[in-house]
Every structure is written in structure tokens, then in C-alpha cells.
Amino acid sequence: MGKTVSIFNQKGGVGKTTTCVNFAASLGAKGQSVLLIDLDPQGNSTSGVGFDKSEIETSVYDVLINDVPAKDAVIVSAYKGVSLLPANMNLAGAELELAEAEDRFRVLKKALAPIVMSYNYIIIDCPPSLGLLSLNALTASDTLIVPLQCEYYALEGLSQLLGTVRTVKQYYNEHLELEGVLFTMYDTRLKLNQQVMAEVDKFFPNKAYKTVIPRSVKLAEAPSFGMPIIYYEKYSKPSFAYKKFADEFLKKQ
DSSP states (O other): OOEEEEEOOSSSSSSHHHHHHHHHHHHHHTTOOEEEEEOSTTOHHHHHTTOOGGGOOSOHHHHHHSOOOHHHHOEEOSSTTEEEEOOOGGGGGHHHHHTTSTTTTSHHHHHHTTTGGGSSEEEEEOOSSOSHHHHHHHHHOSEEEEEEESSHHHHHTHHHHHHHHHHHHHHTOTTOEEEEEEEEEEOTTOHHHHHHHHHHHHHSTTTEEEEEEEOOHHHHHGGGGTOOHHHHSTTSHHHHHHHHHHHHHHHTO
């Protein structure tokens, strides 16, 4: 199938990397072949599936800047169906170096072309900003999923986000579509959560997933053990939520 999906929101702290790691793991657990690409210089998706960033020798930086074939940088995780194109500290300087590259917005797309059909899904963890790395991700993607925290400030960035998608479609990737909006850090006790969800429906009609990801201490703990929540605490509410989200996603394919 070879579908490429960016997980993107220009606002930080919305559960973007948590969603990347657990979405990829949930798809893998359901028999899908998944490549998780860590395009965030913080490298949290890399550590989130159990790899020490300081020990990564060949990373997505080398693919983007040094013309290393993507297949040579991919490593297989301990989790069913999930491979990783990792990040390390070198990625922090990639935006400056990409600025000098020819066709700098399509470097990732070209690099992934030889391997895109080797996986059912490629999931890209984007940086929380609209720089060259995020533009490369969106240009290389078929669709994007927007993780959105259920709070007032999340709404403020929606118009900016819609503008970003329109710009990318117009100049770099006319085929880019919004896959959906995933509500994260959901708290059933707060009426505001329902209000935010209602407002989002106005911006993205029929695009919000029915599944919501709850706030959870276990979900926050899992990355420190290098484990997706479905393996760290498989009977927890967020574990069931991410597996349900993967089901909902797959049904729409």
C-alpha cells in the first residue's frame, strides 16, 4: 500500500510524539508493516521505541544530508511490525544544511521513493514548527493527522494550521489531504473538552476521530522505559484507546 502519513501540529505539547509511537505500535500489532520516521531533532520517537539516541550511527540526518540510502539507515525495533528511521543530535543542524540543497522541499520524498512500497504505512513524527523538516515531511506525505489537545489554546492554532496545509498543497504537494484530527489529553471531568471538540467540528467537518486519547500517568511513564503504552501497560485506558484509534484509522483506508 505504501501510504505515508505525517503527524503534525505547529503547537508543541499536544501529544504528537506519543501518538506517533503508539499509533505505529498499534498498527504493527495489528499485522501492518510500519516504518516510523523520527524527523524531530529531539529524537523522542527514537527513544520511545527503545533506542538510545546517542548510540545511533546512521540516522535520518544522513539520509537527508549525506545521500545515504534510506534502507541503510532503517533499524528494526523490538515491537511487532515496527521499523524505525531514527534521529540523533545531528538532525538539529539539518534545516540550515537543507536550505542549501537543490529542490530542498522534496529531499525526503526522493529519499523515501525506493522504500515506500516496502511498508503498509510510513508514519512521520514532525517537529512542532513549520520549518524545512516539516515541509519535507508534508511534501512526502499522502495525508496528515493532527493531534489536538482538548484545551482552549489548541483552537487558536487551527486557522494557522489550515493555512499551512493550503500552502503546502498549493506549492509543494497538491495531493496532501487531512486524514483526521485526534483529540489527546482528554479529561472526562472537564466540560471544556466537549466545547473544544464541538468547535473543531466547525473547522474540520467529519474529520475528528471518535476515539479520544485520555490523560494518563502510565502514558507519560512509558517513554522513559522505551516502550509504547500497548506493551508497557497493555490493559490501561490509553492502551485500549490507541488500539481503538488504529482500528478506526484502518477502517477508513
